[in-house]
Amino acid sequence: MLKIAYHPIYTHPLPEKHRFPMVKYELLPKQLLYEGTCKEENFFEPKIPDPQLILAVHTKDYYTSLIELSLNPKAARKIGFPLSKELIDREMIIADGTIQASEYAIQYGVAMNIAGGTHHAYTDRGEAFCLLNDQAIGARYLLQHGLAKKILIVDLDVHQGNGTAEIFESDDTVFTFSMHGANNYPFKKEKSDLDIELPNQTEDHEYLRILKETLPQLINDQKPDFMYYLSGVDILSTDKLGKLGCTLSGCAERDRFVLQTCKDLDIPVMCSMGGGYSPDIKTIIEAHANTYRLAQDIFF
Numbered sequence: 495m496l497k498i499a500y501h502p503i504y505t506h507p508l509p510e511k512h513r514f515p516m517v518k519y520e521l522l523p524k525q526l527l528y529e530g531t532c533k534e535e536n537f538f539e540p541k542i543p544d545p546q547l548i549l550a551v552h553t554k555d556y557y558t559s560l561i562e563l564s565l566n567p568k569a570a571r572k573i574g575f576p577l578s579k580e581l582i583d584r585e586m587i588i589a590d591g592t593i594q595a596s597e598y599a600i601q602y603g604v605a606m607n608i609a610g611g612t613h614h615a616y617t618d619r620g621e622a623f624c625l626l627n628d629q630a631i632g633a634r635y636l637l638q639h640g641l642a643k644k645i646l647i648v649d650l651d652v653h654q655g656n657g658t659a660e661i662f663e664s665d666d667t668v669f670t671f672s673m674h675g676a677n678n679y680p681f682k683k684e685k686s687d688l689d690i691e692l693p694n695q696t697e698d699h700e701y702l703r704i705l706k707e708t709l710p711q712l713i714n715d716q717k718p719d720f721m722y723y724l725s726g727v728d729i730l731s732t733d734k735l736g737k738l739g740c741t742l743s744g745c746a747e748r749d750r751f752v753l754q755t756c757k758d759l760d761i762p763v764m765c766s767m768g769g770g771y772s773p774d775i776k777t778i779i780e781a782h783a784n785t786y787r788l789a790q791d792i793f794f
Contacts, residue, residue, distance in 0.1 A: 495535070495536065495602060495794070496532065496536050496602070496604065496605070496606065496786070496789055496790055496793065496794060497536060497537075497538055497594075497595060497598035497602060497605045497606070498523070498526075498532065498536050498537050498538070498595075498605070498606045498607070498608060498786070499537075499538060499539075499540050499588075499590075499591025499592065499594060499595045499605075499606070499607040499608060499609075499610075500519075500523050500537045500538075500539065500591070500607075500608040501539050501540055501587050501588075501591065503580065503583060503584045503587055504519035504520075504584065504587075504588065504608060504609045505517065505519045505520040506575070506580065506581055506584050508575065508576075509576065513734075513771070514574070514575070514623055515770065515771060515775060515778060517775060518770065518775060518778050518779060518782065519608055519609055521775065521779050522608055522767075522779055522782050522783065523537065523608055525779050525783050526783060526786055529783070531783065531786050531787050531790055532786065532790075538594065538598075540587050540588070540590035540591035540593075540594055541587060541590055542583060542586045542587055542590065543586060543589060543590040543593060545557065547589070547590075547593060547631060547634075547635055548586065548589060548626060548631060550631070550634040550635070550638060551617065551626075551627060551630045551631050551634050551661060552615075552617055552618070552626060552627075553617055553618045555618065556617070556618045556619060556620075560577075560582050560585075560625060560626075561582060563577050563578070563579065563582070565577060569619055569620075572619070572620070572621040572622070573620045573621060573622075573623065573624070573625060574621075574622060574623050575623060575625075581625075582625070585612070585625040585626045586626065588607065588609045588610050588612065588626070588628050589610075589626050589628045589631045589632075591607045591608075591609065591610060591628070592607050592610050592628040592629060592631065592632040592764065592766060593631060593632050593635050595607050595632075595764050596632040596633075596635065596636055596641075596720070596722075596764045597641070598764075599720070599762040599763055599764040600641060600720070600762045602793070603756070603757065603760075603762055603763070603793045604753065604756070604757075604762070604763050604764075604765070604789050604792075604793045605764050605765070606764070606765045606766075606767075606785070606786065606789065607628070607764070607765070607766045607767065608767060609628075609766070609767060610628040610629065610766030610767060610768075611628070611629070611651060611724045611725075611726060611766035611767055611768030611769070612624035612625065612626060612627055612628050612629075612657075612766075613627060613629065613649055613651065613653075613655035613656070613657055613658045613724060613768070614653070614655075614656055614657045614680070615627040615630075615657045616656075616657040616660050616661065617660065617661055620657075621657075621680075622653070622679065622680070624657060627657050627658060627661060628766055629647060629658065629722040629724065629764075629766055630657070630658055630661045630662065632722065632764060633645045633647065633662075633668050633720075633722060636720055637667055637668075641720075642718075642719050642720035643667065643719055644667055644668075644669070644716060644717060644718045644719055644720075645667065645668045645669070645718055645719075645720045645721070645722065646668075646669050646671065646712070646713065646716055646718035646720075646721045646722070646761075647662075647668060647669070647670050647671065647721075647722045647724070648671050648709065648721060648722065648723050648724065648752060649670070649671065649672040649673070649674070649686075649724040649726075649768075650673055650705070650723070650724060650725060650726060650729070650748060650752070650768075651672075651674065651724050651725075651726025651728060651729075651768040651769050652674055652675050652678060652726060652728040652729050652733065652735070652736045652737070652738055652769065653674055653675070653678055653679050653680065653726070653728070653735075653769065654672045654674040654678075654680055654683050654684065654686070654689065655670065655672045655674075655686065655724065656680045656683060656684040657684075658670050658672075658686070659672065659684035659685060659686040659687075659689075660684050662687075663684070663685065669687045669688070669712075669716045669718065670686040670687045670688070671686060671687065671688045671689075671690075671708075671709075671712060672686045672688070672689050672690070673689075673690040673692065673704070673705065673708070674689070674690075674691065674692065675691070675692055675694065675696075675736065675737050675738055676691035676692060676693055676694075677693070677694055677737060678735070678736070678737050679735070688708075688712065690704060690708065692704075692738060694737045694738070694739075695731075695737070695738065695739040696738050696739055696740070697731075697739040697740065697741075697744070698739075698740050698741055698743070698744030698747070701729065701738070701740055701744060701748070702744065702747055702748060702751070705748060705751060705752075706751060709751070709752065709755060710755065713755070713759060713761070718761060719761065719762075720761065720762050720763075720764075721756055721761050721762070721763045721764075722763070722764050722765075722766070723752055723753075723756075723763050723764070723765045723766075724765075724766055724768045725748075725749055725752075725765050725766070725767060725768055725782075725785050726767070726768030726769040726770065727745055727767075727768070727769070727770035727772075727778060727781035727782055728768070728769040728770050728771055729744075729745060729748070730742065730745060730770075730772055730777065730781060732772040732773065732774070732777055733770065733771050733772050734771045734772065734773060735769070735771045736771070742777070742780060742781055742784070745781050745784065746781075746784040746788065749784060749785045749788050750788050750792070753785075753788055753789055753792050753793070754792055757792050757793055765785060765789070767782055767785070770782060
């Protein structure tokens with residue numbers, strides 16, 4: 495069964511005209527249910543996790559500043575969301591969704607989180623709508639509990655996974671692979687274990703050629719026994735923050751290739767949704783929904 499982390503708190507109230515499309519977290523599960531891709535039993539509700547699971551990745555000072563809402567104004571501005579207790583609860587619940595989905599992925603081959611992909615969160619700070627790094631927290635959980643020995647993080651959001659790269663820069667149990675726009679945020683990149691930078695307007699054919707040449711070889715070299723997939727849909731040509739030139743069908747083919755590769759090689763995969771900023775919310779929902787449709791088709 496495809497298990498999907500979702501909680502109503504994912505849809506957090508924001509100031510009017512805020513550029514983050516928070517409504518997608520409400521609309522995506524509704525669309526999956528409406529079209530019959532998923533049923534209510536596919537969804538599970540995460541909760542606030544044990545703080546020690548978060549502290550396995552993030553520093554105590556940073557965690558405390560979030561819990562106490564005492565983050566300094568400059569650091570808070572970099573995050574881009576107004577700080578509140580509800581926001582911090584939301585971020586912790588998203589992280590728990592990824593932790594639990596990681597266990598479900600081991601059981602069923604694949605599992606998803608409606609939110610997550612918060613790859614700009616560093617050990618000691620957050621930025622760009624990311625406060626706690628959900629896939630890093632999930633990876634540490636699996637490693638510390640003996641549920642995985644070598645993890646591959648495949649980050650195909652249009653923006654580099656800078657926080658993830660920093661968190662695991664000295665950890666050879668986690669290999670970080672980020673394929674992203676060269677001329678996009680973050681403008682000062684970190685060093686992932688493998689970074690592939692794409693020029694503006696890279697279209698489907700070239701994008702998919704590079705991915706299909708890279709991922710199988712990477713898996714062969716690293717031999718992971720678990721994979722995290724950050725399936726951001728901001729690679730679309732319509733994306734306001736993207737700068738690449740991919741189509742909806744190209745984005746779906748990307749997802750199909752990644753998920754089919756995991757299925758064929760018997761590597762459990764946990765998917766977090768990542769970014770998507772197309773002006774038409776229907777485009778964002780359709781692109782994300784494709785990931786779920788493909789997971790159902792390939793694994794079940």
